[in-house]
Amino acid sequence: MNVITDNWDIWAEALGGTLALFFGGGVIALILGFIVGAMRVSPIPVARAVGTTYVNIVRNTPLTLVFFAFAFAVPILLQMRISFLTLGIIALGMYTATYVAETIRSGINTVPVGQAEAARALGLPFGQVMTLVVLPQAFRSVIPPMMSVFIALLKNTTVAAGFSVVNLGSVRNYLSERGADQMVVILWVMVIFVALVLVLSWVQRVFENRWRVAR
Numbered sequence: 001m002n003v004i005t006d007n008w009d010i011w012a013e014a015l016g017g018t019l020a021l022f023f024g025g026g027v028i029a030l031i032l033g034f035i036v037g038a039m040r041v042s043p044i045p046v047a048r049a050v051g052t053t054y055v056n057i058v059r060n061t062p063l064t065l066v067f068f069a070f071a072f073a074v075p076i077l078l079q080m081r082i083s084f085l086t087l088g089i090i091a092l093g094m095y096t097a098t099y100v101a102e103t104i105r106s107g108i109n110t111v112p113v114g115q116a117e118a119a120r121a122l123g124l125p126f127g128q129v130m131t132l133v134v135l136p137q138a139f140r141s142v143i144p145p146m147m148s149v150f151i152a153l154l155k156n157t158t159v160a161a162g163f164s165v166v167n168l169g170s171v172r173n174y175l176s177e178r179g180a181d182q183m184v185v186i187l188w189v190m191v192i193f194v195a196l197v198l199v200l201s202w203v204q205r206v207f208e209n210r211w212r213v214a215r
Contacts, residue, residue, distance in 0.1 A: 004188060010174050015192070017167035021088055021157040026150060028093025033100025038130060040105045051101065059098040063159050066091050071163045088160040092153060099149045107142035108134055147204040151197055168192060 004011055039051030058066070070091040075082055111134050119129040158169030166174075172185045 007175055010171060013166050014168050014171040014174075017085065017160075017165055018154075018157050018169075020085060021092055021160055021165070021167060022150075022154050024089035025092030025096060025153055025157075028090065029096035029100045029149075029153065032094065032097035034104060036097060036101035037104030037108070040101060041108050043126060055098045055101055058095060059102075061095075063091075063095055063156055064162070066095050067159060067163050084160075084164045088157075088163060088165045092156060092160070096149065096153045096156070099152070100146065103142055103145045103149055104138070106145070107138035110141045111137045143204060143207050147200060151200055154196055154200065155193065 036051045036054055039047040040055070042048055042051070067088065070087040071084060074087060108130075115133055115137065116129050119133040124132070157167055160167055161169030161173075168189050171189060172182055175185050176182055
């Protein structure tokens with residue numbers, strides 16, 4: 001415990017950085033992923049093409065390269081200084097959005113086609129068909145894979161350590177300068193990540209149980 005109690009300032013900053021990356025990237029991933037997922041099943045060919053292109057390009061690009069692009073190319077293109085934490089949040093959000101979009105699309109595909117056709121026959125536009133008919137039914141099947149996406153997002157936050165973002169992935173480097181046992185530090189980082197994943201698993205069970213009761 002001395003590794004934590006004697007270096008509480010570094011651990012607090014590292015945990016705060018990890019949570020900022022996770023929640024910030026998660027919000028972007030949910031919003032952008034919902035939009036891209038809707039584009040992937042849109043009846044408009046151009047929207048489907050844009051959504052498919054975005055998913056295939058970003059998802060098949062290594063996350064490290066995505067970070068490189070945001071850390072070095074984006075500030076040059078925008079001609080402005082942006083904190084690495086902000087760039088890391090955006091990079092994680094845009095990368096994870098592709099997996100969110102595919103998860104949403106897979107959930108939508110579980111809904112019988114007749115449901116959407118009946119809604120369109122009633123005169124509902126595409127947006128209302130999705131929000132009022134399809135997505136409420138797809139939500140139940142989307143929860144487990146969506147939580148797996150966010151668990152992966154949590155673990156991917158460590159990649160930001162290579163781009164000067166203080167988080168749990170970089171805490172070992174800082175504590176090594178204070179002479180802390182690096183193996184002990186790594187074990188504590190592992191324990192914290194396991195605890196965070198268990199919290200996410202608990203959230204998943206809560207949502208699943210609540211949805212099951214709502215049925």
